[in-house]
Amino acid sequence: QKEVEQDPGPLSVPEGAIVSLNCTYSNSAFQYFMWYRQYSRKGPELLMYTYSSGNKEDGRFTAQVDKSSKYISLFIRDSQPSDSATYLCARSLYNFNKFYFGSGTKLNVKP
Amino acid sequence: DGGITQSPKYLFRKEGQNVTLSCEQNLNHDAMYWYRQDPGQGLRLIYYSQIVNDFQKGDIAEGYSVSREKKESFPLTVTSAQKNPTAFYLCASTSGPGTSGGLNTGELFFGEGSRLTVL
Numbered sequence: 579q580k581e582v583e584q585d586p587g588p589l590s591v592p593e594g595a596i597v598s599l600n601c602t603y604s605n606s607a608f609q610y611f612m613w614y615r616q617y618s619r620k621g622p623e624l625l626m627y628t629y630s631s632g633n634k635e636d637g638r639f640t641a642q643v644d645k646s647s648k649y650i651s652l653f654i655r656d657s658q659p660s661d662s663a664t665y666l667c668a669r670s671l672y673n674f675n676k677f678y679f680g681s682g683t684k685l686n687v688k689p
Numbered sequence: 690d691g692g693i694t695q696s697p698k699y700l701f702r703k704e705g706q707n708v709t710l711s712c713e714q715n716l717n718h719d720a721m722y723w724y725r726q727d728p729g730q731g732l733r734l735i736y737y738s739q740i741v742n743d744f745q746k747g748d749i750a751e752g753y754s755v756s757r758e759k760k761e762s763f764p765l766t767v768t769s770a771q772k773n774p775t776a777f778y779l780c781a782s783t784s785g786p787g788t789s790g791g792l793n794t795g796e797l798f799f800g801e802g803s804r805l806t807v808l
Contacts, residue, residue: 586729612797621693621779621799622732666731668797676747677722677781677797681731 581605584667584680593689597654601667601680604648611643613652614666616682622666626652657687691716695780695800702767702774702807710765710803712780719784721763722797725749726777735778738763767805778803 584601591597599613610629614622626641628634634641640653650667667680693714702708714721720739724732734747738757752771757763763782767774780800 584731614799619777619802619804621695621781621801623799624796627796670797676734676737679724679732681729 581678582667582669582680585683586681588684588686590686590688591657593657593659593687595657595687597652597657597661597685597687599652599654599665599667599683599685601650602648603650603669603678605669605671610670611641611650612668612670612677613639613641613650614668614679615661616664616666618663625665654685657685659687659689661685662687693780693782693798693800695778695803698801698803700803700805702805704807705769707766707768708805710767710778710780710805712763712765712800714761714763714780714782714798714800716782716784716798717760718782718798719760720782721757722781722783723747723753723755723763723765724779724781726779726802732779735765774805775807776805778805 582603613626615625616622628641631643631645638655642651664682664684666682668677670677696711722737723735726732733749735753736744736747736755738744741757741760744755744757752768754766779802781797783797
């Protein structure tokens with residue numbers, strides 16, 4: 579069983595739509611959760627970071643963690659063509675030694 | 690500006706050759722990582738290092754080697770023993786817990802990547 583499971587997509591939405599990206603994980607240890615955005619042929623950049631259950635907002639982005647169901651989500655409001663990228667979810671254990679990544683979901687926002 | 694620099698950005702190798710990918714960071718981070726990315730497979734950990742002169746194998750270390758002689762540098766050698774080396778390679782670093790000053794969130798910073806193609 580993979581540490582983090584993520585639907586690979588691709589996901590195609592019209593501009594302005596609300597996007598929901600989801601991951602599940604299998605370990606219950608205290609840990610951090612992250613969402614990265616990766617444009618084609620570039621390194622991933624951190625979008626959101628959280629360690630607690632509940633929601634965390636940053637502009638148009640909301641990260642949600644449900645530890646009871648081991649489910650993490652990223653919501654993008656008012657999606658823009660510039661949001662077209664691959665989104666990677668990740669988790670790391672408390673001691674930060676290792677990071678586990680999902681396979682990534684490719685998002686295309688059509689103008 | 691602080692960050693992680695990977696070079697070269699593109700590299701072509703003939704079968705049977707070893708190649709070395711460079712990774713340099715000026716973030717004063719203790720921990721550094723090498724990942725391999727293939728289409729549809731996400732990031733797979735090759736090697737990581739938490740301190741100078743120490744490193745550990747990741748999930749797919751066979752056919753790769755690393756060194757960590759300096760805090761800011763973590764080069765990766767792709768040896769001829771790696772059967773399928775064509776991939777996108779990413780170097781990353783993090784400050785980790787207990788670091789005074791700067792970020793202490795476990796955020797993992799990535800370089801821009803190196804694309805290796807075997808001819």
